Amino acid sequence: MSSFELEARAALMRVADTGDTTMGRLVASCGAIAAVDAVRGRMLPPAFVAQEMRQERATKLDQRLNTWHARMSVADPATDIAAGERSGARLIIPGSPEWPSQLDQLGPSRPLGLWLHGSADLRFSCLRSVSVVGARSATSYGTHVAAEFGIGLSEAGWTVVSGGAYGVDGAAHRGALAADSPTVVVLACGVDIAYPRGHLDLFTAVRDQGVVVSECPPGVHPTRARFLIRNRLIAALSRGTVVVEAALRSGALNTATHALALNRHLAAVPGPVTSVMSAGCHRLLRERKAVCVATPEEMIDLVGVLGDDLSPSPRSPVVPRDALNEVTSKVLDAVPSRGGAGPASIALAAGVPLDAALSSLGGLAAAGYVERVDKGWRLRKPASAAYRKHDVLPDPVDSSGADAFNEPPGPHDQTAPFSGSG
Amino acid sequence: MSSFELEARAALMRVADTGDTTMGRLVASCGAIAAVDAVRGRMLPPAFVAQEMRQERATKLDQRLNTWHARMSVADPATDIAAGERSGARLIIPGSPEWPSQLDQLGPSRPLGLWLHGSADLRFSCLRSVSVVGARSATSYGTHVAAEFGIGLSEAGWTVVSGGAYGVDGAAHRGALAADSPTVVVLACGVDIAYPRGHLDLFTAVRDQGVVVSECPPGVHPTRARFLIRNRLIAALSRGTVVVEAALRSGALNTATHALALNRHLAAVPGPVTSVMSAGCHRLLRERKAVCVATPEEMIDLVGVLGDDLSPSPRSPVVPRDALNEVTSKVLDAVPSRGGAGPASIALAAGVPLDAALSSLGGLAAAGYVERVDKGWRLRKPASAAYRKHDVLPDPVDSSGADAFNEPPGPHDQTAPFSGSG
Numbered sequence A, B: 001m002s003s004f005e006l007e008a009r010a011a012l013m014r015v016a017d018t019g020d021t022t023m024g025r026l027v028a029s030c031g032a033i034a035a036v037d038a039v040r041g042r043m044l045p046p047a048f049v050a051q052e053m054r055q056e057r058a059t060k061l062d063q064r065l066n067t068w069h070a071r072m073s074v075a076d077p078a079t080d081i082a083a084g085e086r087s088g089a090r091l092i093i094p095g096s097p098e099w100p101s102q103l104d105q106l107g108p109s110r111p112l113g114l115w116l117h118g119s120a121d122l123r124f125s126c127l128r129s130v131s132v133v134g135a136r137s138a139t140s141y142g143t144h145v146a147a148e149f150g151i152g153l154s155e156a157g158w159t160v161v162s163g164g165a166y167g168v169d170g171a172a173h174r175g176a177l178a179a180d181s182p183t184v185v186v187l188a189c190g191v192d193i194a195y196p197r198g199h200l201d202l203f204t205a206v207r208d209q210g211v212v213v214s215e216c217p218p219g220v221h222p223t224r225a226r227f228l229i230r231n232r233l234i235a236a237l238s239r240g241t242v243v244v245e246a247a248l249r250s251g252a253l254n255t256a257t258h259a260l261a262l263n264r265h266l267a268a269v270p271g272p273v274t275s276v277m278s279a280g281c282h283r284l285l286r287e288r289k290a291v292c293v294a295t296p297e298e299m300i301d302l303v304g305v306l307g308d309d310l311s312p313s314p315r316s317p318v319v320p321r322d323a324l325n326e327v328t329s330k331v332l333d334a335v336p337s338r339g340g341a342g343p344a345s346i347a348l349a350a351g352v353p354l355d356a357a358l359s360s361l362g363g364l365a366a367a368g369y370v371e372r373v374d375k376g377w378r379l380r381k382p383a384s385a386a387y388r389k390h391d392v393l394p395d396p397v398d399s400s401g402a403d404a405f406n407e408p409p410g411p412h413d414q415t416a417p418f419s420g421s422g
Helices: A003-015 A021-030 A032-040 A046-053 A058-074 A077-086 A101-109 A122-127 A140-155 A168-178 A197-209 A224-237 A251-261 A276-286 A296-303 A326-334 A343-350 A354-366 B003-015 B021-030 B032-040 B046-053 B058-074 B077-086 B101-109 B140-155 B168-178 B197-209 B224-237 B251-261 B276-286 B296-303 B326-334 B343-350 B354-366
Strands: A090-092 A114-118 A129-133 A159-162 A183-186 A211-214 A240-243 A265-268 A370-373 A376-379 B090-092 B114-118 B129-133 B159-162 B183-186 B211-214 B240-243 B265-268 B370-373 B376-379
Touching (some): A003 A021, A003 A032, A003 A058, A003 A090, A021 A032, A021 A058, A021 A101, A032 A058, A058 B343, A077 A090, A101 A224, A114 A197, A122 A159, A122 A183, A122 A211, A129 A140, A129 A168, A129 A251, A129 A296, A140 A159, A140 A168, A140 A296, A159 A168, A159 A224, A168 A197, A183 A197, A183 A224, A197 A211, A224 A251, A240 A251, A240 A276, A251 A265, A251 A276, A265 A276, A265 A296, A326 A343, A326 A354, A326 B224, A343 A354, A354 A370, B003 B058, B003 B077, B021 B032, B021 B058, B032 B058, B046 B058, B077 B090, B129 B140, B129 B251, B129 B296, B140 B159, B140 B168, B140 B296, B159 B168, B159 B224, B168 B183, B168 B197, B183 B197, B183 B224, B197 B211, B224 B251, B240 B251, B240 B276, B265 B296, B326 B343, B343 B354, B354 B370
Parallel strands (some): A159 A183, A183 A211, A240 A265, B129 B240, B183 B211, B240 B265
Antiparallel strands (some): A090 A114, A114 A211, B114 B211, B370 B376
16 A cells, blocks of 8 residues: 555545545546646546546536645645544555445445544444434434444444434444444544534544544534535445434435445334334335334344344244144133033034033133033133233133133234234 | 025024135035025035035035034024114125125135124225224324324225224224214124123214124124134225234234235334334334335325325425525535634635635525624524424524534435435
């Protein structure tokens, strides 16, 4: 890695707006060092100009060059690099060992370089990473879920990437820190600027344990445009993005759009439909742009290696009645809850032969489901069997719960044998 | 419609279990009257037997016939019909004017007949109908949303179909009643049985304004099996089903499975991922079996006529800054919030010519965005413009909000020009 290349890119980072695709194409066509010379000499390579003239916005090339030239005259890349390194930061460029090659997918908007500040290796940290994004003005539900995702992803060995903002971003980073994992903050300002200022301590902790990233030179303050262009880095660094909370007009949806454009996985966490802070997530789900995820495990299932990172499928509770065979189940259904019925009428109602009914009634009585009364058989007052999860047969009989007595045992909370939800 | 046919089907409704597909095929092959004769004479038509022998469960045909025969000996269809009509109910069968022909899609499990009790015409009510289903043990969120759907669907001229249970069902019915619309309760017991008993008043109100439906003869009590088999009717009567709240093991998911099997629309309402009562909805969304709907309008968009019943797309709020042109927007971004900067340095930072910057600064000052200070120009303390929805330019300046002063104006809550979310 030549120091000329590093210095040339540091100069161009001062000269071009972040994410300037014209500069990206210039550097791609002639290299950073020649690009610096071209801007200094106010003379773009003819081949590049010819290529740009075929673009739509070609007419603005002169104006762009004038701006670059004017900014170049005040740029001092050597001082930038020295000051950055003095503060503990480092500049990486494409080809550096720590450069995350997944950024190459950004094409001409690939950053010219990245300033990093922190102990973690960016490339390694992002190999298995998920971007957790959402509203600054998150609800307590949003920050709770973001923290759960931060912790859960980290504990499973996944790095959390986010923007370091208030609300969802901050909660996700803090969750990762709590799980003793590196986390990646992508700022829209210089890595030496704490924005928002209230996150100064958070950024300090991230530098210790993870890494703070920016494509802006040190000292640069955030602007609206830089926030939006920064979002592409959050989407591009990770294998997938999950939107935890987002109103209909939210920067997180901008990150989601970048994730889709880059063909990365996109997920959204649902929330109450009564909350405007979940409306953006629900729109992503409704338009089938995002996959619904409720847990960090489900997110890992989405972005992970097929088979290796499977989420445990949410399991329905097994209830004692599930263990009854078909005939016994029919007989139990046919036993009245009040009064009583003889074995013959129970067999008729259940549609089973009398001997099968008699044998089933004996078993059901032994297991505490039914009891013999003057008029024949009736149900014993059931415990709320459908809601008790970890019992096995026989079902202990609960003598309380007179209300439950008049209800058939939990039909609405039973999965049918032919239900596809299993 | 022959009264023999009506009486024959009333007899078979006593003889066969609800949804018995063997009986459905028998009636389809030889008609209800011949089926009654066959059961009475304990002799099935040879052609039918041959057809059934090709089915898997053929061996049980004798046992089935024995049960039917035994039950036939105690069935009294004429009394059933007379008693039902005395109570104000009516029996309809395929071919009756009020028969909802969409039930034909159920094939051999199509009900033999339906008992109705209520003022509404079932066929007409179900032409534009939505099934709203969910947990009996719904949360307050679930019943709130169910009631909103009941009201919203009804006000838009759609009939709410549900199961009359506690929780989501009841709330949806009550919402429909509140909107002065007919609503359809599909019971798993006779239409003369109030189950659950606490919904006696609800069912009375539904009879006045809508209709109570059952495929069980009067006097029949609900069983677990009848609840599950009833769910196919809820799915089959309407154009689509929406699951408002459902745990992982819920009868509502059984109804959802029926809706999918019948190729009807299926939707789910998201909820907090922290609520087990929404876990079933989230699984339907995650597996892309259901469409995410947050409002009754979105449900109508799904089941309605393409173009006629479009839901208004959720709109992002428009903020004053949206009205700024590109150059002015860049200039505004380049004006510092503290200190001050001269026009030349602002033009350089914004990447626009000096004269354009000067003209933009004049306009921005007039609109109250920036102000002239000793050192040049700086931002005026902004009102929280990004969050005020209905203003137009110029933006009134709010002299309070010192905290907001240090924040760039809402970058995270701005949709990028290239964002797909519009």
